[in-house]
Amino acid sequence: MSAQPGPSPNARQYALTALRERISAGLWEPGEKVNEQELAATLGVSRNTLREAFAALSGDGIITRVPNRGVFISSPGIADVRDIYGARAALEPAALQWGRDLDVGLLSQIVTATEEARGRGDRHAVADANQRFHREIVAGLGSPALDETMARLLARMRLVFVRVLAAEPDFHAPYVDENRQVVGLLQARERAEAAGLLRVMIMRTGDRLADLLR
Template sequence: MALNLDEYAEQRASHTNITLWAAEVLRAQIAAGKLLPGTKLSEQQLASSLNISRNTLREAFTVLSGEGVVSRYPNRGVFVASPGADAVRRIYQVRRMLEPSAALWGPELDLERLDRVITAAREAKSLGSVAEMAAANQAFHEAVIAMSGSSQLQDLMSRVLAEMRLVFYAMRSEPDFHSHYVEQNARIVELLRAGKRKKAAETLRGYLDAAEAELLEHLAADGH
């Protein structure tokens, strides 16, 4: 469970709350697919990797538990969560409020960033890489929320997407779940490029409804 923390070193140096920094690092690792659902989180290894005390790590676990991305079990330890149907409904309730609004009203439209994401997604699709398609999909939705120009909304979305990555893991055996959203994302970018922001927002909302329904159907079939 050794973590590469080079990319977080500068962030730690400027962070006034090490507990929240540790939670951010673990959340980022989960959102990136580095820590998978069901993984037991070793206090000893993680405290050493993060160069923090176990008490600080436990406080970070409390933060993440409140967000639903880790689960604590008495006498067993802390595990990366495996979200079920209730979590999916909660996640998509938040996403339907945030993402279409950012697409419709966000003042910081960054088409170059969106284009890079679409290029990466298409490359992943051509290679048949489910993991890279999932990563590109996460990046797309991060870019949509970034249009809001709000750091608070981007922080909220980072928490939502960390939990979302855990939900996506349940679809690892269904590559079409990710592949058919590649061009749907591209369609939303083209609508934004054409200045059709209302249509982009409506398309995005419908797409979120469809994704939620597909996930719930899959979880029900698996007995979740």
């Protein structure tokens, strides 16, 4: 008897992307158990496909598989913050300095939307727009591989922020003005200066998050 074919690459990628988007949107809490059967039905994929996506997320440190208990959303700590922000401090400034597809107009629009959200006190919209700002910076490199890397980092970041925002609900608010400064430098064609400012911002944010998680 021939072996049954495994899930198609397209199905695996669809499930993986959908899971990362759900985590980035804050739909699960750190430590929360994932209902595999319900999730497979919601996504319209098989349990085998879902398990392959879980295996990839486990490798990224986003979920944890516990034998005989199931799949749980990871609860990141200080080491995770250092890893995430070290990677971002290398990737995002490079995108600002050398990204050939960098859309400064779009970045400015995102900052404007963030400013408006902050003005009306919509903390969730501020956090979402801030993530989009950083995702679009990396998109300026025009590399699907680096876009996927950033998607993994953003999913892990969201889990960090779920823990932090309970203690500091306005955590993102001060960074709106700094994002505007970055855009201003880009509009002035000072890409190296914008990259330097962003790197300082990212490293400082990582230090602040690590302190909050102690």
